[in-house]
Amino acid sequence: MLNRLSILVLLMLSLPAAAESLQITEAWIKNLPMAVPVRAGYMHISNNQNTEITIVSLQSKSFESIEIHQSMEVNGMMGMRPVDALSIPAGGSLELAPGGFHLMMMNPQEELVPGQKVTVTLYYQNQNTQLIELEVRK
Amino acid sequence: MKKLPLIVIALFALGSGILISWLVHDTRTVTLEAGQWFADQAKILPGFELVDHNNQKLGNPQLSGKWSLLFFGYTNCPDICPASLQTLSNMMNAIDDSDVRKSIQVIFVSVDPERDSPEILKPYVQYFDQDFIGATAPLTALNRLTDAVGIGHSRDKTSEEASNYDVSHSSAIILINPAVEFAGIFGAPLNASMMARDMVKIVEHG
Numbered sequence: 358m359l360n361r362l363s364i365l366v367l368l369m370l371s372l373p374a375a376a377e378s379l380q381i382t383e384a385w386i387k388n389l390p391m392a393v394p395v396r397a398g399y400m401h402i403s404n405n406q407n408t409e410i411t412i413v414s415l416q417s418k419s420f421e422s423i424e425i426h427q428s429m430e431v432n433g434m435m436g437m438r439p440v441d442a443l444s445i446p447a448g449g450s451l452e453l454a455p456g457g458f459h460l461m462m463m464n465p466q467e468e469l470v471p472g473q474k475v476t477v478t479l480y481y482q483n484q485n486t487q488l489i490e491l492e493v494r495k
Numbered sequence: 496m497k498k499l500p501l502i503v504i505a506l507f508a509l510g511s512g513i514l515i516s517w518l519v520h521d522t523r524t525v526t527l528e529a530g531q532w533f534a535d536q537a538k539i540l541p542g543f544e545l546v547d548h549n550n551q552k553l554g555n556p557q558l559s560g561k562w563s564l565l566f567f568g569y570t571n572c573p574d575i576c577p578a579s580l581q582t583l584s585n586m587m588n589a590i591d592d593s594d595v596r597k598s599i600q601v602i603f604v605s606v607d608p609e610r611d612s613p614e615i616l617k618p619y620v621q622y623f624d625q626d627f628i629g630a631t632a633p634l635t636a637l638n639r640l641t642d643a644v645g646i647g648h649s650r651d652k653t654s655e656e657a658s659n660y661d662v663s664h665s666s667a668i669i670l671i672n673p674a675v676e677f678a679g680i681f682g683a684p685l686n687a688s689m690m691a692r693d694m695v696k697i698v699e700h701g
Contacts, residue, residue, distance in 0.1 A: 383625075387573070387577050387578075387581075389570075389573075389577060389619070389622060390618040390622045391618075392570075392614070392618045392619060393570045393571070393618075393619055394571065394613045395571050395572075395573040396573055397573035397574045397577065409540065426573075426574070428574045428575050430666075431663065432647070433665060434647045434649070434663040434664055434665050434666075435575050435648060435663065435665070435666040436651060436661060436663035436666060437572075437574065437661050437666075448556060455574055455575070455578035456574065456575060456578065456683070456684065459573070459574045461573055461574075462573070482503070
């Protein structure tokens with residue numbers, strides 16, 4: 358009983374942290390054959406909190422590393438630049454979509470199959486973390 | 496005397512017909528839904544030679560007799576390139592007429608010959624469509640083609656690791672006609688159904 362109580366207390370204590378999390382929807386990874394070492398990840402991020410939330414890094418067991426990149430046109434050519442962090446203002450949202458911001462997911466640790474869910478940890482500037490799932494799509 | 500006006504009318508009609516057909520035929524650049532078709536202003540492509548995903552030559556003779564859509568990119572490009580190839584795949588699927596479909600070939604030209612060997616290009620292009628063709632060539636040979644169709648590409652110097660670099664490239668899709676002339680261009684953002692309607696129009700009237 359005491360154990361259950363302490364679990365309950367722990368759960369309640371963890372609620373404020375959970376309440377600070379971002380709303381992630383339409384999260385997916387464009388799959389490619391294994392011969393190619395990079396994949397792009399996309400999602401819609403909403404921040405319903407009253408403070409800005411900044412994502413500083415991402416990690417997943419399914420990839421060697423994940424960076425934030427932005428595709429952009431320079432002198433008529435499309436290029437990519439790494440982005441250090443993604444800040445989502447209070448009450449605001451941000452779209453990671455083809456042709457713009459995206460996750461650059463490098464060296465998949467195993468072959469991914471469409472329909473599979475890949476777990477990714479978001480690390481915030483305020484030291485909080487959040488687990489999210491991205492669906493692998495063909 | 497009564498027949499004269501008829502002859503005049505007939506000549507006038509004939510003349511107008513010729514004039515109209517000349518006007519219609521002199522299409523110059525035709526603005527389509529998704530791109531531009533140069534029609535009879537197409538430019539002859541200089542001789543070029545790439546290697547395709549089966550290690551076979553891909554040059555002017557291989558483009559002859561078909562409408563070719565060329566997209567330039569590289570396999571380590573996770574965002575723009577898969578999105579563009581997916582659009583081209585959706586475009587092909589959106590063309591109902593199998594004769595039109597068969598007269599079009601989609602070619603992915605890698606501007607990163609250092610990393611994109613034929614062995615990598617094959618599974619990559621076929622992931623999007625079994626009929627897509629992958630090709631590349633050493634930079635000097637590649638530039639003969641990219642210069643002729645106005646496609647810029649350059650390896651980013653900011654990349655820290657030698658093996659992990661990005662390549663900036665024009666994202667336009669180049670249309671080559673069956674006479675192997677530079678015949679049109681589709682710019683970003685690409686739309687599969689608009690391109691499909693354009694290609695049907697081009698193939699049927701070109």
